[in-house]
Amino acid sequence: MKTIPRKSPLHDMLKEKDPILWKEVHGMPVVLRFAELKVESLVKRHLALADVSCFPRLGLRGIGSSSWLTTLGFNVPKTIYSVAPIENQGTLVKIDKNEVIIEDGLHGTVVSRISQEILAAPKGIFSVVRQEASFFLIGNKSCKVISETCGHDFKESEDQVVMTRVAGVSCCLLPIQSSEFQGYRIWVDPSYSVYLWKILLEIVHEYEGDMIGLASLYPSLS
Secondary structure: OOOOOOOOOHHHHHHHOOEEEEEEEEEEEEEEOOOOOHHHHHHHOOOOEEEEOOOOEEEOOOOOHHHHHHOOOOOOOOOOEEEEOOOOOOEEEEOOOOOEEEEEOOOOOHHHHHHHHHHOOOOOOOOEEOOEEEEEEEEHHHHHHHHHOOOOOHHHHOEEEEEEEOOEEEEEEEEEOOOOOOHHHHHHHHHHHHHHHHHHHHHHHHHHHHEOOHHHOOOOOO
């Protein structure tokens, strides 16, 4: 039976923007480029919005879930809202005493492995489907956009996921800082994703930024 590709909650809206290149990543069609790579590279450094909803994610809940993951070799944070890296640039976030979210990176396979290993997990540990849309808001001016749309002071929660509102929409935000880009990772319920994207993109345009494709974030996709 042919597998139906997953779709980003933003798929139809992004398609209307006539991207110049698409590719399937983690079973989801994604925009690699809206413009030439040189142009998007400049935009990325200044101010850019990118859809990264293709990365698989999975929630684990239940008493003993953290201990079970530890036996599998994962470093589970002890503090709620703290983040730990997993292989291939993936992320593990502790969102409650007995609940975590795991998200793969570009080449990650952790989510698929855990989905299989959960079948043999101790009683009371179960998986939770996570279908949030996910954005990168990055660049030198990204803090300006966040300051206009979110009242949280991120100096108080560096390196932690923050549950807050952006443009009136409940989101999870994570400040990101790497050699490639700086800014914020945003997770939002798919039913609000198009609305939030449009609001953020309008402000991004005011600061002379734009949306970019995944190849600008991960050049290996080019």
